[in-house]
Amino acid sequence: QQQVKQSPQSLIVQKGGIPIINCAYENTAFDYFPWYQQFPGKGPALLIAIRPDVSEKKEGRFTISFNKSAKQFSLHIMDSQPGDSATYFCAATSGSRLTFGEGTQLTVNP
Amino acid sequence: GAGVSQSPRYKVAKRGQDVALRCDPISGHVSLFWYQQALGQGPEFLTYFQNEAQLDKSGLPSDRFFAERPEGSVSTLKIQRTQQEDSAVYLCASSATVGYGYTFGSGTRLTVV
Numbered sequence: 706q707q708q709v710k711q712s713p714q715s716l717i718v719q720k721g722g723i724p725i726i727n728c729a730y731e732n733t734a735f736d737y738f739p740w741y742q743q744f745p746g747k748g749p750a751l752l753i754a755i756r757p758d759v760s761e762k763k764e765g766r767f768t769i770s771f772n773k774s775a776k777q778f779s780l781h782i783m784d785s786q787p788g789d790s791a792t793y794f795c796a797a798t799s800g801s802r803l804t805f806g807e808g809t810q811l812t813v814n815p
Numbered sequence: 816g817a818g819v820s821q822s823p824r825y826k827v828a829k830r831g832q833d834v835a836l837r838c839d840p841i842s843g844h845v846s847l848f849w850y851q852q853a854l855g856q857g858p859e860f861l862t863y864f865q866n867e868a869q870l871d872k873s874g875l876p877s878d879r880f881f882a883e884r885p886e887g888s889v890s891t892l893k894i895q896r897t898q899q900e901d902s903a904v905y906l907c908a909s910s911a912t913v914g915y916g917y918t919f920g921s922g923t924r925l926t927v928v
Contacts, residue, residue: 747922749858801870
């Protein structure tokens, strides 16, 4: 059962563009929403995370927007670079369990 | 250590063989998790330990899967009588606090032939 739905499945942007990845959830028990970046052959690495009492969080070029009433959140990558090409996963935590979205494969062309 | 270490990095098993996958978490991390990642998918929760206690094993797909962490540090995921559908990357993660700040290892890619 997919509790966190992520879109799009893949995304191609030019260098300097602002890719946006969207996620939606149903379980109101989720209380922590991290984003992970994964390169081929590596495990997911934590990028940025937000709690539901905050509507936006920015760390460097990465921004999370959170809409609690709509149960949606999104990742924006400012001034994207070819080195940002990776698979991005949204996730949500309830208690000890981390539930992942299906992933977005981002390609940033030079 | 500096990160979560998993071994082996790659494992090829013949169908029906038993396999054991090892995870060395970050020193001092009390929480340890196993996830299964199928090709092109997000990781799926398998099981969770707090110290040596296995507090949640509801994600284990069958009774062929077994995990242990006897001394509260190193953990082993064992799969008995492997099947082709077990082919996946098995990821281990650890954290100092429950629910936050997971650090993942690079995983073990299991291929069952």
